[in-house]
Amino acid sequence: MKTYWPGAAAAAALLAAGPAPAQPKPVAVAPSSAPDLSKAPRMGTWGFDLSGRDTATTPAQDFYQYANGGYLKTLDIPADRSRYGAFDTLNELSQSRMHAVVDAAAADKAATGEHGQVGGLYRAFMDEAKVEALGARPLAGDLAAIRAEKTRAGIARAMGASLHAFGGSMFGGQVQADAKDPNHYAVYLGQAGLGLPDRDYYLEASFAPQKAKYEAYVAQMLTLAGWPQPAANAKAIVAMETEIAKVSWTRAQQRDDNAMYNPHPVAELGELAPGFDWAGFLKGAGLTKADHVVVQEKTALPKIAAIYARTPVATLKAWQAFNLVDQAAPYLSSNFDKAHYDFRSAVLSGTKAQPPRWKRGVGLVDGQIGEALGKIYVQAYFPAQSKAKMVALVGDIRAAMKGRIDKLDWMSAATKAKAQDKLAAVTVKIAYPDKWRDYSGLAIRDNDLYGDVKRAVQFDWDFRTGRLGGPVDKSEWGMTPPTINAYYNPVGNEIVFPAAILQPPFFDPDGDMAVNYGGVGAVIGHELTHGFDDSGRRYDATGKLTDWWTPGDAARFQAEAGKLGKQYAAFEVLPGAKINGDLTMGENIADLGGLLLALDAYHASLHGQPAPVIDGLTGDQRVFMGWAQVWRARTREDALRRQLVSDPHSPERARVDVPMRNIDAFYAAFGLKAGDGMYLAPEQRVRIW
The missing domain is CATH 3.40.390.10 (Collagenase (Catalytic Domain))
Incomplete structure (x- = not known):
């Protein structure tokens, strides 16, 4: 699904996001498997773990090894992790705390407000029997809509709609603070369309094994979805994405914020990038009131539009179907979920086992209604x-x-x-927002996981697009309080430190x-x-x-x-x-x-x-x-x-x-x-x- 930052430029986070409000009163949470969640353990006796050093190495020869070599020598990466270290140890504490919070909320089926929403979404995810019994049925309506598309114009409109739903688009779109007018919001359009982590995965020989496994994964997902000719369509999809990769900007090029800022009238998008129905795309996205957009990778967009124009409709529809299933898989039965894990985590990051379901459930709640969870989290665990x-x-x-x-x-x-x-x-923001997000308009049903996630993403999109043209909310945060990270937002000129990292x-x-x-x-x-x-x-x-x-x-x-x-x-x-x-x-x-x-x-x-x-x-x-x-x-x-x-x-x-x-x-x-x-x-x- 989609993630959005509060500023137009990508916020610079630490790891690979005014007057403070009154401190909330502590709340009780359910017991957790962790023995003590009240305080992160101290490193050593005074803040540094002396036993983690490698004193056989001198700091003059290799300081990282000297300071950390003893710890690294005995460190095993857990099977469900691609990396492990200081960040991850603290993240485990944060996960356990969130687990206690959502367990307590889920146990009270009569709860309302943020407790009711947190508990309801977690119950929906943890009802594995219900999810398993549904199988592929939650996909049926969305797959039928893709099958019903007959024209490229209809697919362009569907790509716009996918910005706030399950599905894929060759172009990304967001409503963010305007980098040249930081007090107002603007629509940003940029390159998209790749299913692998970076263009290099398509173009560099060193990633050929991952690319081959990706094609097999696309075919597997199309098979699970009941899409015709899965192998042939997978081959065509990867070939199309390879063409997109060739014309996409590199990540280093994307760091040039001046090159990435190109205001353009909506009425002239067809001249900039012909071959794509921009009016239909913006209608599907709910962005019709925008009279101009900020185009990011300006030279890539017309080339991607040309790829779109020459790609057969059948391939575009198969690509949409794959993206739908790929994004929805974690909320479907185990055959979808396992296939998604096997490629997205095991192949691409080398993990050996999937995280337990409760961790994935906690991550879902934090990702979709993070400030509702965060509000309860800081009440329970953050000292003033x-x-x-x-x-x-x-x-x-x-x-x-x-x-x-x-x-x-x-x-x-x-x-x-x-x-x-x-x-x-x-501006400095510490621990938690001065003003919490209001999720009261979001319907969460504990028997409809797929629908819950769709509604949560739509709710967030409507929240952001509804502010288009209006004043920027300077109080907004781009990370939730339980996040082990920090960031600088250039358009807000602000530094932000969530509660969980302050340990x-x-x-x-x-x-x-x-x-x-x-x-x-x-x-x-x-x-x-x-x-x-x-x-x-x-x-x-x-x-x-x-x-x-x-x-x-x-x-x-x-x-x-x-x-x-x-x-x-x-x-x-x-x-x-x-x-x-x-x-x-x-x-x-x-x-x-x-x-x-x-x-x-x-x-x-x-x-x-x-x-x-x-x-x-x-x-x-x-x-x-x-x-x-x-x-x-x-x-x-x-x-x-x-x-x-x-x-x-x-x-x-x-x-x-x-x-x-x-x-x-x-x-x-x-x-x-x-x-x-x-x-x-x-x-x-x-x-x-």
């Missing part, structure tokens, strides 16, 4: 004092950023003044502050730096996409960013597989900036006093180790190869070792010298923020 301490930490990191901008030797006074204006205007190993209110600065402090700095990375720097203090830099400053910035990109591009993750420095540029800049800001803020917090030494470790050493501990993880090879082509984040080891090689204080903290594995000559170190 954590928010207050987080506010103080954000203030420390913001002050550190202000000081760094003032001291930059490569930026002119004119650009510095505007950068300071932008920094001062950054060890990121933040321990009773732990060593050096580790806290290296953990959540660097996370705060990471998100703040996104406002000034190679993409975020193009937005001003109001969130408007505009060029506020002098040409000389921009050139000097790009030169340093290019040096950083080359360092990552040289980092070999698997034999012959290296990081895409262009795709990951923004996240890499944010990692480096975040760690620098965390270190500055920690130093300021000492108020001139010497840092304490704990277990023989200095304050600076503990800051660096706090950052490394956040990223301790192992990832399956299939998932890692997928990440390298589709994820703007670098793999964990690179997120630790590469930034540290560019920080002078790291050399002083651990006594690095020329010839050490982590050593980088001073003139080669990147100086951005």
Whole structure:
């Protein structure tokens, strides 16, 4: 199904999204299998897991291995996971807490409001016998509608409708804040149509096995749907998608926000991209009141429209049928669900077993009515004092950023003044929204899982399209409170930290502050730096996409960013597989900036006093180790190869070792010298923020 962010540009999340309201009163939840859900366990005795180190390795040779090698040596990735580490351990706690919340809500069939909706949707998913008995019957009406289409115009209208239902479209559409007018919403149109994670899966020989298995999966799903000639149609579908892949922009190209912003009158879409019924598409999507749209991958859209125009109607209908079944499979009987898991998770990410049904049910509730669940979640599990301490930490990191901008030797006074204006205007959102979403208009029935999901997606689409042309809701969140992540939204010029991430190993209110600065402090700095990375720097203090830099400053910035990109591009993750420095540029800049800001803020917090030494470790050493501990993880090879082509984040080891090689204080903290594995000559170190 579809996911939408509150801003026009993709929000920059940490991992591969005003006055605070009164703290909600705690509520009771049902017992869970977890022994204690009240508090995340501390790392070690003071915030860092000393037993997780590999002391046979020196920090000068391989810092990631030194800080995390002992933990990684004994770490087994659970069968239902493609990766496992610090994020995942904390995510398990969040899942268990959500499980307790939804169990309690589901047990009360008379509950109303958000409790009733949370409980009803979870009951519908967990009624496995009902889902199994229905088999493919929930698909019948939607499949019949696809079969009834006779013309390309009708299919174009159906593709528009698929933006708010199960189904596929060769073009994506969203209602988001306008990047050139951030106080109002606009319609965005862009490329779509690929069933594999990235265009490289169709075009690169290294992904040929996955492409072949994808074709078999398409045929399998069409067979389950009772669609005629499944093998022949699957072959035609993959051939069509391969043609779309050839003309699609790369993910690195999509990071150029200026190139991705092309306002266009709706009446002239047929001239831009002939061969596709745009009026029918927008009618099906419920976007007829838009008089203009923002076209994203402008050169790709006419080429995709041409592919659409020459593809036989029978293939387009089969493609629609496959997308319908593919998206609906997790809410259907086990034959559909297992086929979906076997390809989407086992083949593409290397997992060995499907997560238990309760985890999938919790994920469904969080994904479809997340703020209803989140409201109950924070009432039960989020302590008010954590928010207050987080506010103080954000203030420390913001002050550190202000000081760094003032001291930059490569930026002119004119650009510095505007950068300071932008920094001062950054909005901070912590833990949970000031205003919760109202789901009272959404009908949830505990005997209609398929219908519940369809209605939830339609409800969300109507909510967003209904605001078209109106003022942007600045209070909106792009992640739910139980999410282990954080993000920067450039159009809102805001940094956002959900409740669930404000726990060890990121933040321990009773732990060593050096580790806290290296953990959540660097996370705060990471998100703040996104406002000034190679993409975020193009937005001003109001969130408007505009060029506020002098040409000389921009050139000097790009030169340093290019040096950083080359360092990552040289980092070999698997034999012959290296990081895409262009795709990951923004996240890499944010990692480096975040760690620098965390270190500055920690130093300021000492108020001139010497840092304490704990277990023989200095304050600076503990800051660096706090950052490394956040990223301790192992990832399956299939998932890692997928990440390298589709994820703007670098793999964990690179997120630790590469930034540290560019920080002078790291050399002083651990006594690095020329010839050490982590050593980088001073003139080669990147100086951005």
